[in-house]
Amino acid sequence: xxxxxxYQPLQIGDRSFSSRLLLGTGKFPSGEAMRDACAASGSxxxxxxxxxxxxxxxxxxxxxxxxxxxxRYLILPNTAGAMDADEAVRIARLAEAAGxxxxxKLEIHPDPNYLLPDPIETLKAAEILVKEGFTVxxxxxxxxxxxxxxxxxxxxxxxxxGSPIGSNRGLETEAQIRIxxxxxxxxxxxxxxxxxxxxxxxxxxxxxxxxLVNTAIAIASxxxxxxxxxxxxxxxxxxxxxxxxxxxxNRAVATSPLTAFLDSKS
Amino acid sequence: xxxxxxxxxxxxxxxxxxxxxxxxxxxxxxxxxxxxSLEEFAWLLSPVATQRLEMMAQMxxxxxxxNFGKTxxxxxxxxxxxxxxxxxxxxxxxRNNPIPRITIPVEQVVEETQKLARxxxxxxxxVAGEHPKYVSNGYVxxxxxxxxxxxxxxxxxxxPLETEPYKPLVRAGCESLIVYQETYHPETYKELHTAxxxxxxxxxxxxxxxxxxxxxxxxxxxxxFGLHDWRFEALAVAAHARHLHTHCWKxxxxxxxxxxxPAAGGFQPDLKYQMSDTQLVQTxxxxxxxxxxxxxxxxxxxHPSLRNNMVQLGVTHMSAGAxxxxxxxxxxxESQWVQTxxxxxxxxxxxxxxxxPKVIADMIRSKGYEPVWxxxxxxxxxxxxxxx
Numbered sequence: 001x002x003x004x005x006x007y008q009p010l011q012i013g014d015r016s017f018s019s020r021l022l023l024g025t026g027k028f029p030s031g032e033a034m035r036d037a038c039a040a041s042g043s044x045x046x047x048x049x050x051x052x053x054x055x056x057x058x059x060x061x062x063x064x065x066x067x068x069x070x071x072r073y074l075i076l077p078n079t080a081g082a083m084d085a086d087e088a089v090r091i092a093r094l095a096e097a098a099g100x101x102x103x104x105k106l107e108i109h110p111d112p113n114y115l116l117p118d119p120i121e122t123l124k125a126a127e128i129l130v131k132e133g134f135t136v137x138x139x140x141x142x143x144x145x146x147x148x149x150x151x152x153x154x155x156x157x158x159x160x161x162g163s164p165i166g167s168n169r170g171l172e173t174e175a176q177i178r179i180x181x182x183x184x185x186x187x188x189x190x191x192x193x194x195x196x197x198x199x200x201x202x203x204x205x206x207x208x209x210x211x212l213v214n215t216a217i218a219i220a221s222x223x224x225x226x227x228x229x230x231x232x233x234x235x236x237x238x239x240x241x242x243x244x245x246x247x248x249x250n251r252a253v254a255t256s257p258l259t260a261f262l263d264s265k266s
Numbered sequence: 267x268x269x270x271x272x273x274x275x276x277x278x279x280x281x282x283x284x285x286x287x288x289x290x291x292x293x294x295x296x297x298x299x300x301x302x303s304l305e306e307f308a309w310l311l312s313p314v315a316t317q318r319l320e321m322m323a324q325m326x327x328x329x330x331x332x333n334f335g336k337t338x339x340x341x342x343x344x345x346x347x348x349x350x351x352x353x354x355x356x357x358x359x360x361r362n363n364p365i366p367r368i369t370i371p372v373e374q375v376v377e378e379t380q381k382l383a384r385x386x387x388x389x390x391x392x393v394a395g396e397h398p399k400y401v402s403n404g405y406v407x408x409x410x411x412x413x414x415x416x417x418x419x420x421x422x423x424x425x426p427l428e429t430e431p432y433k434p435l436v437r438a439g440c441e442s443l444i445v446y447q448e449t450y451h452p453e454t455y456k457e458l459h460t461a462x463x464x465x466x467x468x469x470x471x472x473x474x475x476x477x478x479x480x481x482x483x484x485x486x487x488x489x490x491f492g493l494h495d496w497r498f499e500a501l502a503v504a505a506h507a508r509h510l511h512t513h514c515w516k517x518x519x520x521x522x523x524x525x526x527x528p529a530a531g532g533f534q535p536d537l538k539y540q541m542s543d544t545q546l547v548q549t550x551x552x553x554x555x556x557x558x559x560x561x562x563x564x565x566x567x568x569h570p571s572l573r574n575n576m577v578q579l580g581v582t583h584m585s586a587g588a589x590x591x592x593x594x595x596x597x598x599x600e601s602q603w604v605q606t607x608x609x610x611x612x613x614x615x616x617x618x619x620x621x622x623p624k625v626i627a628d629m630i631r632s633k634g635y636e637p638v639w640x641x642x643x644x645x646x647x648x649x650x651x652x653x654x
Contacts, residue, residue: 027335029634051643061386062640083483083516087646094645112483112518113511113559166332219331 005235007242010210012187013103013135013156015074017044020204021234022076022189023227024214025064026052027166033223035067041227047076047105047212050091055098076137078105084118085125092129104129105159106138115165119146123153130154139191142173147180147188158184159212161192162203166215168195171202181207197233204237205245267475268509269468272502274452280308280501287312296321300329300555307504310552311497319548326551326580329558336635339561339583340627341389341421342382345592346370346409348612350395352425352462354448356493358529358590358614359395361462365530366612369400370593372408378595379413385587385603385623388640389419391444393614394592396425396464403431410438419642421484425463426473432480439648443477444486445470446522450502451494458493471506478514483647485510485517486563492526496541500549507557520561520583523549527567529615543572547579554580566617573619573626577633586626590614 010017019042026049028034038046046068054062068075077095082088085108092104106129108122109115122138123146129136135156140146142160150158160180163169170193171177181188187209194200200211213230220226287309296318301307309315310322347369350359358365370378379390392409394401401424410420421442422435432443449455452467459465474485487506489499503521510519523546526535541549550562563583564576573584587603589595591613597606603622610616621629627637 027331027337028636029336030631030636051641051646052638054640055643055645059388059640061388081642081646083646091643091645094643110516112516168332215332215335218335 005239007235007238010187012045012137017074017210019043019045019231019234020210020238021200021231022047022191022210022212023217024212025049025068026080027215027218028223029218031063031067034064034218037217037223037227038068038073040224040231041217042231044073045076046073047078049080050077050095051081055094074101074103076101076103076105078107078139079125080107080109080115082108083110083121084108085121085128088121088125089128092125092134093132096134101135102133103135104137106136117141117161119143122146123149126150126155127153137189142176142180144176144179144183148183151185155186157187157189157209159189159191162190162199163193165192167193168216169193170195170199171206174202174206177203177208178206197229200230201233201237201240204234205241207241210234267472268506268513269471271509272450272468272471272505274450277450277498277501277505280304281495281497284308284312284497284501287314289314289317292318296325299325300558301552304501304505304508307552307556308497308501310555311500311548315552316544316548319544319551322551322555323547323579326554327578329554330562330580330582333559334561334582337638338577338581338630338635339389339638339641340387340586340623340630341391341419341583342385342387342623343391343393343423343565343585343588343590344375344378344382345590345594345614346375346392346394346406347397347401348395348592348614349397349400350462351397352395352464353460354462354464355458355460355531356448356490356526356529356533356535358531360531363531368592368612369394369397369405372405372412374593374596375409376412376416378593379416381595381598381600383416384600386627386639387623388417389421389642390417391421391423391585392440393423393590394425396462398425401425403427403434407434407438410435410440414439414644414648418640418644421486423486426470427476429476429479432477432482436481436647439644441482441642441647442484442486443474443482444520444522445473445477446486446488446490446524447471447502447506448490449493450489450499450506454494474506474510474517475514478510478517483517484520485514486520486522486561488522488524488563490524490526491541491546492535492539494539496539496545496549500553504553504556507553507560511557511560518561519557519559520563521553521557522563522565523553524565524567527615527618530611530613546572547576550576550580566619567615569618570621574629574633577630577635584626584630586619586621587623588617590617
């Protein structure tokens with residue numbers, strides 16, 4: 001049996017989460033597989049694309065929300081599909097009107113191929129939604145200045161990408177993510193591109209507050225087992241970060257370097 | 267515009283390059299995980315590449331799952347009218363075919379849309395023949411406005427328009443435009459389209475770009491396979507898609523590879539242009555590797571057994587339970603979803619997969635994929651009612 005790892009809870013806005021793994025709910029082979037993987041991950045925060053849900057009331061053919069127990073998870077509506085600030089703001093308001101939490105994962109990608117976020121529209125929408133009282137978590141490219149600007153307007157977290165959505169390429173933006181973490185006043189959630197538990201652990205060891213994983217779990221042959229593997233990696237990475245990792249050196253460090261003679265002088 | 271760059275000569279050369287490709291060239295492309303150019307794409311369509319078909323299929327599956335998940339999006343076509351001013355030799359709606367002509371009134375469109383919604387559909391493809399009088403912009407606009415509260419996603423497949431007349435349709439809430447070139451081979455195009463505005467090869471070719479300028483956010487292109495050499499058509503579709511990918515960068519692109527079906531008029535395609543199942547799979551796999559993010563549509567033109575197997579093979583969108591006759595759904599039995607009328611003489615072509623939407627959804631599930639009915643919300647494009 002795996003030893004229980006303990007680490008500080010994740011605090012975003014006014015909510016605290018024991019798990020530092022966030023899940024996306026798209027791309028799964030069935031609603032049941034998605035529900036089971038979310039449960040297996042231990043996550044308390046899962047994001048749902050509003051375009052896949054019914055905002056007008058129950059709909060048996062757009063039932064993605066039915067698989068998620070609202071007492072178990074904070075459901076984080078996301079604005080995937082929005083191409084500009086107006087569309088994102090509109091759909092966030094509709095989600096709230098439909099009774100979803102007044103939280104939003106702000107995703108504005110005018111490019112439907114790599115789904116890279118539009119920084120200008122994201123900042124505009126964030127400003128509006130924060131003023132309206134939303135807890136706003138923007139998905140952004142790993143741009144440290146943008147991350148700061150979004151914190152300045154009151155975002156509750158920033159979500160820089162490791163690499164493009166679904167690419168499984170890991171932390172290609174590591175150098176920028178390090179700067180974002182160093183300068184952050186709010187939680188940094190590394191989102192997108194995390195294709196293996198080792199990528200998730202790497203992000204956590206760097207000091208990211210959480211990671212969001214979707215594709216790598218959703219299309220695994222056993223999504224629940226893969227969700228557990230990611231949960232373990234996130235926990236291990238976070239623990240190691242809190243304990244403090246040794247500084248990496250490029251070469252072996254001799255135990256008696258140039259100054260050893262000083263000790264033998266007496 | 268794509269027509270400024272289009273060169274049948276270049277496509278002929280690529281076709282030659284495809285036929286002469288070696289297995290070493292194919293393997294080199296596969297080692298790089300996909301083609302970097304149209305020439306490399308041509309090699310994947312080559313006769314020798316069939317030796318690597320399983321490997322191509324597996325790569326295509328992996329790429330599709332990464333970008334689209336284990337999901338298939340479902341939609342239904344809804345035919346408004348079979349009135350048409352064009353003469354196209356292969357099409358059931360061709361104006362010289364003696365079929366009963368009908369344009370269904372808006373009320374009936376709404377009823378059929380509700381009926382399709384009860385079957386599960388949340389995405390509709392509105393289709394009509396080209397006829398400015400019967401299928402007027404005002405009529406289409408009214409159809410969009412009346413159907414949107416029922417169907418969150420509406421696509422159009424109508425006679426091409428200029429940019430300006432497209433704008434009111436976008437404002438009404440339509441987000442997707444489909445237009446197939448039918449054949450990209452200029453001589454064949456000329457021979458098959460003998461009268462009507464569809465005669466204009468280049469004007470049709472530039473329709474997706476005019477639609478994009480008008481604000482459509484999803485564009486669908488394709489060729490009707492069986493009218494000319496399939497490799498030539500596949501190369502042309504790929505060239506067109508690559509052009510749209512860079513010139514219409516905000517648009518989500520989908521590609522369709524429809525094969526000829528029997529239709530009124532009795533057009534007999536040249537058998538040498540027939541595309542086999544193997545060639546269809548090869549084309550879809552190669553398209554997926556060239557265009558990892560493009561949607562790939564497979565309609566009810568294809569037989570059930572092929573459709574079942576294509577779920578896992580690069581396809582992302584499927585139609586189901588379709589009627590290609592205006593007003594056709596009005597006589598469908600709702601519990602079994604079967605046509606209760608004896609003859610469908612007003613249809614565009616006869617479909618091959620007549621299974622009900624429910625049966626198709628169950629089939630998709632049995633393959634380990636989720637049938638997705640709703641993947642778009644009208645609130646993205648139209649101001650919501652009741653919310654400031």
